[in-house]
Amino acid sequence: MVDLVAPNVLLHRAWLDARDEWGRDTVQHGSGLHLTGDVDTAEEFAAWVHRLNTLSDETLPVGEDLVHATFWWMVEDGEVVGSISLRHRLNDFLLHAGGHIGYSVRPSARKRGLATWAVGQVLARAGERGIDRVLITCDDANAASARTIERNGGVLEDVRDTTLGRTRRYWIELG
Numbered sequence: 001m002v003d004l005v006a007p008n009v010l011l012h013r014a015w016l017d018a019r020d021e022w023g024r025d026t027v028q029h030g031s032g033l034h035l036t037g038d039v040d041t042a043e044e045f046a047a048w049v050h051r052l053n054t055l056s057d058e059t060l061p062v063g064e065d066l067v068h069a070t071f072w073w074m075v076e077d078g079e080v081v082g083s084i085s086l087r088h089r090l091n092d093f094l095l096h097a098g099g100h101i102g103y104s105v106r107p108s109a110r111k112r113g114l115a116t117w118a119v120g121q122v123l124a125r126a127g128e129r130g131i132d133r134v135l136i137t138c139d140d141a142n143a144a145s146a147r148t149i150e151r152n153g154g155v156l157e158d159v160r161d162t163t164l165g166r167t168r169r170y171w172i173e174l175g
């Protein structure tokens with residue numbers, strides 16, 4: 001049974017197990033890992049978890065070039081199997097390249113439908129937030145991500161060169 005759960009310190013050991021599978025310094029899309037340095041100690045991890053959770057609070061300011069966003073971990077039988085985030089609005093970079101939703105699934109948990117399921121869950125939450133049109137993007141060469149988006153009803157607007165490389169941009173109408 002897999003759930004989407006808010007980042008929390010109780011999952012420190014499980015999160016580090018997943019991180020070790022990915023490898024240190026590996027980009028995990030949708031995880032917010034770029035917002036922190038090391039997360040090995042309890043203090044570092046707690047500070048990062050706090051940062052992730054406060055980013056979703058629209059009454060609090062976020063740093064320049066950031067938008068409010070909500071983060072979840074995909075948790076299955078106590079293991080952290082993936083991350084996903086919803087940006088509450090698009091800035092220029094997100095409209096052009098990054099999109100509303102980012103996600104990643106740890107290598108050992110792939111090809112079981114987890115990303116497809118998690119994107120569907122987060123689309124429902126985007127709708128609850130009043131977002132009526134969701135942009136999801138992926139690298140032009142990322143067949144698995146493109147398929148994940150298409151399985152969730154993504155309609156390709158264009159493929160363009162961005163700061164992230166050649167990028168496929170899909171829209172999903174909600175409601």
Ligand SMILES: CC(C)(COP(=O)(O)OP(=O)(O)OC[C@H]1O[C@@H](n2cnc3c(N)ncnc32)[C@H](O)[C@@H]1OP(=O)(O)O)[C@@H](O)C(=O)NCCC(=O)NCCS
Binds near residue numbers: 106
């Ligand atoms: C992209 C990613 C999230 C997909 O996660 P996943 O849980 O394996 O995806 P799913 O099991 O839901 O599969 C989605 C679709 O992609 C297909 N797929 C999965 N891996 C694939 C691969 N390597 N090549 C081609 N298609 C693939 C699946 O068959 C499925 O299509 P189907 O429903 O028509 O059979 C995962 O590969 C990942 O974390 N990659 C690295 C990070 C990343 O690229 N994130 C997205 C950034 S935009």
